[in-house]
Amino acid sequence: MDRWVRPIGRGWVVEGAVPGPDVDEFAEPEAVTKALAAAEGDTLLAAQHPARTPAALAAGLDVEAALPEARATLERLLTGHYRPETGFVAAYRIGETIAGVLCLVDVRELTSAGAHVKHTEEVYPEVVAERAAVLDGLGCATSAALLVPVGDGAELTAAVKEAVGAADPDVSTVDRAGLSHELWVVRPGELQERLLEAASASDLLVADGNHRVAAAAGSGQLLALITAGSQLEIRAINRVLLGTGHSAESLFAAWQEAGLDVAWSDDSTPPSCPGTAVVLAGSRVLSVRLPATDPLVIDHEVVEQTLLGSALGLDPDGPHVRPLLPGSPVPPDADAVVQLAPVPFETVQAVHAAGRRMPRKATYFTPKPRGGLVLARWYCADRY
Secondary structure, three states, X not given: OOOOEEOEEEEEEEOOOOOOOOOOOOOOHHHHHHHXXXXXXXXXXXXXXXXXXXXXXXXXXXHHHHHHHHHHHHHHHHHHHEEEEEEXXXXXXXXXXXXXXXXXXXXXXXXXXXXXXXXXXXXXXXXXXXHHHHHHHHOEEOOOEEEEEOOOOHHHHHHHHHHHOOOOOOEEEEOOOOOEEEEEEEOOOHHHHHXXXXXXXXXXXXXXXXXXXXXXXXXXXXXXXXXXXXXXEEEEOEEEEEOOOOOHHHHHHHHHHOOOEEEEEOOOXXXXXXXXXXXXXXXXXXXXXXXXXXXXXXXXXXXXXXXXXXXXXXXXXXOOEEEEOOOOOOOOOEEXXXXXXXXXXXXXXXXXXXXXXEOOOOEEEEOOOOOOOEEEEOOOOOOO
């Protein structure tokens, strides 16, 4: 069997609840800082974001300087809230339909033509650098990326459901959306072999965690949940304009001058199908029909290059443009929100098949695995 998907050599499984606030490691920085400010005692989030704890912020510590305390926090958490396991994978179920395998995946050849794991979106280099520093400093992966097979993943789903059977889960918890997350530890044996074979039957796309994948390339090993992409929902990640000085009227004029098909609208509902952007600017709503381009160029790319770049002179990576994740509040000082349709999974597959990447922060796959249920030792570190 191809061993690019393999068991977790040394890891830990949570006993009870993950210690700390119910905020994922890769939430927006402001949300993490706020959660840490209100937290009491040791939290996994403090180990994951050492430079955003109240003490680190008060002392002006960067990530490297804050890592010693993060390692000490993690050691205390491992002793008090986790049990050790070796050579295992976990069958993972979310709700009644999402089934996958939590395991290690080889990402050493991430940038080569023969890599089994492929990025779907571009990444922010500074974010990758911070993630890599924390992973290296902790010597432990604390949050899993979400990977999906290039194919339909039906065999993987069937194998996980067979593994689960009627057994009680080793871990059972409920997320803020009310979805159950259950996992079963699968130790070495025939059942584990079947799960690993099903998980490695196809190349994989990064559904969630492009930065995690890039940060793990230095170690060669990624903690990941592999599950069928067709069962996941993709939500849109919108764009917010900040500090541009643009009003609804000036946006209308600029886009009209650029030759775009723009009109005033009374319907603020986000678009459900690609090809249109619905823009909220103050009390006004604009509908912009996006110009047709290469079918592999998604709406986010058209918006960034044409509506924002060419027509408004804005740098999509600059301070005036920010992604807005589903469920996140609109900043009170926002000039406008550009609402976009979700990217269809078939388009994600087609972009991958063509060897291309989508813009950063384009797809929001859900549901995601919960961070902290399983921790995995990073094999390059010898601290644990």
